[in-house]
Amino acid sequence: MATIQDVAREAGVSTATVSRILNNSPKVLPETREKVMAVIEKLNYNPNRLAQQFRTQETGNILVLIPELANTFYYEIIFGIEDVAKANGYHVLIAEIHNDSHAEDYFFECLKQKQMDGIITFSAGIALERLEAMSRQFPIVVSCRYCEGMQMPNVTIDNEKASRDITNYLLNLGHRRICCLPGNTGIRLYQDRLNGYLKALKERRIEVLPELICESAADIQGGYDAVERLINADAKFTAVLTCGDTLAIGAIKALQNSGLNVPSDVAVTGFDDIELASLYSPSLTTVRQPKRQIGIRSMEKLLDLIAGKKLANLQDVLSYELVIRESTGDFIGQQS
Amino acid sequence: MATIQDVAREAGVSTATVSRILNNSPKVLPETREKVMAVIEKLNYNPNRLAQQFRTQETGNILVLIPELANTFYYEIIFGIEDVAKANGYHVLIAEIHNDSHAEDYFFECLKQKQMDGIITFSAGIALERLEAMSRQFPIVVSCRYCEGMQMPNVTIDNEKASRDITNYLLNLGHRRICCLPGNTGIRLYQDRLNGYLKALKERRIEVLPELICESAADIQGGYDAVERLINADAKFTAVLTCGDTLAIGAIKALQNSGLNVPSDVAVTGFDDIELASLYSPSLTTVRQPKRQIGIRSMEKLLDLIAGKKLANLQDVLSYELVIRESTGDFIGQQS
DNA sequence: TTGTACGCGTTATCAG
DNA sequence: CTGATAACGCGTACAA
Numbered sequence: 099m100a101t102i103q104d105v106a107r108e109a110g111v112s113t114a115t116v117s118r119i120l121n122n123s124p125k126v127l128p129e130t131r132e133k134v135m136a137v138i139e140k141l142n143y144n145p146n147r148l149a150q151q152f153r154t155q156e157t158g159n160i161l162v163l164i165p166e167l168a169n170t171f172y173y174e175i176i177f178g179i180e181d182v183a184k185a186n187g188y189h190v191l192i193a194e195i196h197n198d199s200h201a202e203d204y205f206f207e208c209l210k211q212k213q214m215d216g217i218i219t220f221s222a223g224i225a226l227e228r229l230e231a232m233s234r235q236f237p238i239v240v241s242c243r244y245c246e247g248m249q250m251p252n253v254t255i256d257n258e259k260a261s262r263d264i265t266n267y268l269l270n271l272g273h274r275r276i277c278c279l280p281g282n283t284g285i286r287l288y289q290d291r292l293n294g295y296l297k298a299l300k301e302r303r304i305e306v307l308p309e310l311i312c313e314s315a316a317d318i319q320g321g322y323d324a325v326e327r328l329i330n331a332d333a334k335f336t337a338v339l340t341c342g343d344t345l346a347i348g349a350i351k352a353l354q355n356s357g358l359n360v361p362s363d364v365a366v367t368g369f370d371d372i373e374l375a376s377l378y379s380p381s382l383t384t385v386r387q388p389k390r391q392i393g394i395r396s397m398e399k400l401l402d403l404i405a406g407k408k409l410a411n412l413q414d415v416l417s418y419e420l421v422i423r424e425s426t427g428d429f430i431g432q433q434s
Numbered sequence: 435m436a437t438i439q440d441v442a443r444e445a446g447v448s449t450a451t452v453s454r455i456l457n458n459s460p461k462v463l464p465e466t467r468e469k470v471m472a473v474i475e476k477l478n479y480n481p482n483r484l485a486q487q488f489r490t491q492e493t494g495n496i497l498v499l500i501p502e503l504a505n506t507f508y509y510e511i512i513f514g515i516e517d518v519a520k521a522n523g524y525h526v527l528i529a530e531i532h533n534d535s536h537a538e539d540y541f542f543e544c545l546k547q548k549q550m551d552g553i554i555t556f557s558a559g560i561a562l563e564r565l566e567a568m569s570r571q572f573p574i575v576v577s578c579r580y581c582e583g584m585q586m587p588n589v590t591i592d593n594e595k596a597s598r599d600i601t602n603y604l605l606n607l608g609h610r611r612i613c614c615l616p617g618n619t620g621i622r623l624y625q626d627r628l629n630g631y632l633k634a635l636k637e638r639r640i641e642v643l644p645e646l647i648c649e650s651a652a653d654i655q656g657g658y659d660a661v662e663r664l665i666n667a668d669a670k671f672t673a674v675l676t677c678g679d680t681l682a683i684g685a686i687k688a689l690q691n692s693g694l695n696v697p698s699d700v701a702v703t704g705f706d707d708i709e710l711a712s713l714y715s716p717s718l719t720t721v722r723q724p725k726r727q728i729g730i731r732s733m734e735k736l737l738d739l740i741a742g743k744k745l746a747n748l749q750d751v752l753s754y755e756l757v758i759r760e761s762t763g764d765f766i767g768q769q770s
Numbered sequence: 771t772t773g774t775a776c777g778c779g780t781t782a783t784c785a786g
Numbered sequence: 787c788t789g790a791t792a793a794c795g796c797g798t799a800c801a802a
Contacts (some may be wrong), residue, residue, distance in 0.1 A: 101778095101779055101780090102779065102780065102781095103779075111788080111789085112788065112789045112790070113779090113780080113781090113789090113790095114781080114782080114783095114788070114789060114790080114791090115787090115788060115789075117780070117781060117782085118781095118787095118788085120780095121781085125787055125788085126787070126788085127787065127788090130787085130788085144543070144546065144547065145547075145779085145780075146547055146548070146778090146779055146780075147543075147544070147547040147548075147549055148484075148487055148488045148491070148547055148548050148549060148778095148779085148780095149488055149778070149779035149780045149781090149794095150779080150780055150781080151484055151488075151549075151780095152484045152485055152487075152488040152778090152779080152780075152794060152795080152796095153779075153780045153781050153782090153793085153794060154780080154781070154794095155484070155794085157549075161527075166509075167503070167508070167509045167512060167528070168506065168509045168709065170504065170506065172503070173502075173503050173504045176503060176530065180530070180532075189529070189537070189540060189541075190529065190530070191497075191527045191528065191529055192503070192527065192528040192529065192530070193525070193526065193527055193528065194512065194516070194526070194528070196516075201525070204525060205525075207480070207483075208483070210480060211480065211481075211482055211483035211484055212482070212483075212484050213483055213484060213487075213493075318709065318710075318713050322713070347713065348713065350715075351713050351715065354715060373504065373654065374654075374710070377654050377658070377683065377684065377687050378714075379686075379687065379690055379715055437794095437795060437796085438795065438796060438797095439795080439796095447772075447773085448772065448773045448774075449773090449774095449795090449796075449797090450772070450773060450774080450775095450797080450798075451771090451772060451773075453796065453797055453798080454771095454772090454797095454798095456796095456797095457797080461771060461772085462771070462772085463771065463772090466771085466772085481795085481796075482794090482795055482796075484794090484795085485778095485794070485795035485796045485797095486795080486796060486797080487796095488778065488779080488780095488794090488795080488796080489777090489778060489795075489796045489797055489798095490778095490796085490797075491778085
């Protein structure tokens, strides 16, 4: 494989000149440029990016850390990230964490060692202090997760408030015995949503029934299992509020398997508005997160960090939207 | 940031010794090791991986190229890849191609320039000759895609045969007017499945009706649109054979929106057996690809290539399985 | 067992 | 405008 030296020798110039041409520095004679370009062509020369990166400490790649590929919520966010990245000459790599803090560590290590120019993470499995410390030294944006008292670049919605809103919506429909499927409350995100549910009930002075709250994995199977447990425990309820659309889909499937109709027997709500939410039968009433916008803002923040700019504000809280569909049977308020 | 030189100086040894300790070379006195380790700890030294990689031309990372993150088909495959990768000390990065050949080019360039140790690709958007040429020089495995007359490491199922099988299954149920939603026939994969459908009909001497074949994007929306077009064109049919589960889900949604029941009015089949296939209502009759196995075999092949071994066989054709569920209404043959 | 010294392929500084 | 050359941080022959 030809090196810059081969090119320089063959063209009768110095490596410095070749390098200048490669990085289109303006200070080079057109004829020299042509001569060198010809040799580059002839030798089929490609700059060794590993050497370039080693030299410049820049890769042109940014890394997105997501908990599970299986969560379709991240697609559109990543679209947003890719759009901004592309427009700024960056490429996007993705890694799946699977709640494995070692893996997460490894990828932050890649960042420290300049294998990536920055990280946007939707996971937060490593110790908070470490994350915060690193974020002071390296370009890191934490999105869709919120860590108490955290001082680092962050893009989210107000999960607690959104969850309170959707709970109130169910209450306004007349539901009083509302199950809550919070998913994994070990994760702050889900804890926030559970809190919103609790808060809404308390504000209306409706008793919180612990037997109606059922934790589970935050995926389809988890939702299915949780409802199965509720039904087996003979719980009485008219609505199921879930803290994720995948949970909702699993819940609906379990309800249907028990011969219950959604929404006429039991109303179900989701959270996130993944693509499937509008396409599932019944389609899901849910909270729409501004996914593309979350991606865009996250990447913009990261670019500022990479450029060494001071951020205007560390934390962005974006707005959400209640989307009413079939799964709550409120055909008056129904939209697409 | 401390370098190996700082450590060497502080510990009163040479950089070579530090390097040996880092790479746990056996030939080093325990006491020297301890002394150096202490300094490493003290200075909070981390080897610069960019320099290491530059030096060794190895990264420990492999890259998986997928067309769209939104296609949940790849999740379990990637699980398989990650399992094998992890067991062998490799980390997995993922990039989304979006049918953008420039992006694909870029990532193959990364491979050529040793930014990755190998690539497993589920896309194949670049010129076949280039891909083939590169695969002779670098560790590349092409999976789930088949390219005519291709001489490169490859892991797939026999798509045409599988599609013929599922078409025959519908024919055996008595269906004669079977629509085909092949997705994007520009992609060989879908062309193969379409061919299987055509072959099955011809074998039974059933006329192929072009108006029942409706191309579209190979996703949920595409399936929805295709069925909408069929219905608007007043096509008559009793079954819809799709070349992907996402197509099937879109198709079902569109049928239901037109007041048709699946399966009692129209039977629908999918392809791939994504997670949702068993959880959707109605659950999907489909072809189960051995996803985890595809991932495992692909990564094993890649490891062999990285190690410079000769492959036992270039192309692996894995077995598939017909999974019968609700969407074809064949409750006799029904499984989970 | 340890140290010396070179080279990996670039970019950047500084002189010309 | 161009060339010589140092430097980036590490691994590894080779020598001791």
